[in-house]
Amino acid sequence: MKVMGAVDLRRDKDSSVVLVSPDSFPEAIKATIPSYPHLITITAVHIDGGIELIYSFDNLRGEMRNIIVRLPEKEASIQSISSYLKGSYIYEMEVRDLFGVNFLGHPIPSARLLLPDSYPTNAPPPLLKTVSLEQLSRILDEAQRQEPPTMLTPVTGSSRYSVESLVILPFGPYHPALKEPEHFAIALEGERIVEAMPRIGYVHRGIEKLAENRTYLQVLFLVERVCGICSFHHSWTYTMAVEKLLGITPSKRAEYLRTLVAELERIHSHTLWIGLLGYWSGFDTMFMWLWSARERIMKLLEMIAGNRVNKSFITIGGVRRDVSDEKLKIILREIAEFEREFRKITDEVMSYDPLIERVRGIGSYNAETAILSGAVGPVLRAAGIPYDIRKIEPYGAYPEISFNVITGSRGDVLSIADVRVRETFESIEIIRQVIEKIPSGNPVPPTFFTGGGRDGEAIARTEPPRGELYYYIRGRTGMKTPYRVKIRTPTLPNLVLASEALKGYTLSDIPLILTMIDPCFSCEDRAIVYVGRRDPFIVKLHRTPPREISGGCTL
């Protein structure tokens, strides 16, 4: 079995790690991009009085190359690589917001992506190690009290269009066509979209910063709450990274059970998305049908884990409860029933002409655009690139299971819908194989891991329903808490593609094209601390007198 990612980046003898100086950095990037065209993310770590930037690339076949460059802490600046790879601009904005690194030649030099516009420009960047949680709370608290509230006018790159005869339409953060808060500055020429500039960060919850203040076991429950729909994949990827860092091997049965839950999650997520496609194209019956079929899977998840959404099923070194053979039989039966129902519904709706005509050719893009934007998951596969972490870097029980990577021939809404439908059937087959091949044994570790970390770094990648998920963990000997946890969620790069794909289409196509990538806006936003409201909350507990808690929202 191939080793996943790099266990210790610095100790690797192969060419997967390149240490460069800031001067020779542009040449190193130029030499890397032709053979490694997929930029996974830029990870910044504030360590030993400097900022380390780790550019992680993939050659779309599972081989990674990490280019590491070290910058001074004060007035850190480096050349932007967005002229070579368009999709990198969003990662650069993230690092600029959170670490204060200046990227020379960045296409949107002044705008923010994640930090609120009210965050003072002279305040220290939030993810530096020198900034404490209390200090951060104080800065944000003072900024939010100021008048007038600056959050009302988000700054995007739209100012460069002010001299031309274009209309800049503010779309969001609260808009009927968006289910989650998100702002787009949309440059319009008549009804046609010329450019769309995203601004996210309205649902920041400070997860990366908080993770540095909690023990390894506590962070597991924190990262589960990054995203409600792929919550299990988040906890699995984190666990995988910690297991690699500490050299823990889970039992075979635990790996199979993890795979089982992950695939059930993929089925429910894809079913949810196909339902939403109907919703956004005005076909509400399709939405109702699919969501009622999805309920069967949610009940299975509840039966396995006890919870429907945040499953708390996994732990470092195994899983937290076993699944009995009777339950596995129930899963087989229910899955067969779901397959029959799902096949019937999708056969009906995917041959319904009004729906096909509405979504065919909308938001079209080609493979090159998708790669340059850094797109992942079904969005990239629909354009014909077989990029699936389950296949190219097998983890869990996937090395022992045969399945196909589903690809499409062209990128548009219809093609992505087709890929997701076929992937759901593939997942059903995977679940059958998992249940057939599952070994016996005890998947629950005898004691829960409560210890600390050790010096080193670990990278873990998985394939959630939306695409590649990336975790980077840095540990230190003697520290109970992780030194740095970096999360790269699939929606962030896909958002770059969506804003590319919006160009040339009309205003009425925005909901469909945004839905195409299956956006999970909350999973992109996770980097600052929310101070909370001051209204007193009353907690009512059955059979005990009500009591007042001070301080408002919990972090």
Place this chain on the structure above:
Amino acid sequence: MRRRYGNMVLEAIRSLLRKPETLPSKEIERKIFTEESRGIPTLIADKCIGCSLCAMTCPSQAITMIPGGKRSIGGRVIEIKIPSFDYSKCIYCELCAQICKQNAIEIRKDQDPIIIMKNGESR
């Protein structure tokens, strides 16, 4: 065409006879905890030795240690601290009960879950 109408009629009859997809509100109230769900952690004070392991591992930091009086442990009488649960922070993950070596935390499913209401409104 005729088959299509036949299917429609069949589907309509099937939908009429089927149980509704959503649960009536009364049933939801009855079905708060299923067999698999994790319940509410409560302390069995006699068993607690005040080791604080639950407070240190609680993911949402919902457990604080408060003075719990004197207890005789191993022939000596000492002041111990016992956990106090903040149910507005609790995420019902059952970790405290699983990590407790004395089995002093019991997960109960006979209580209603806790309701948080703003400004003292009650349900």
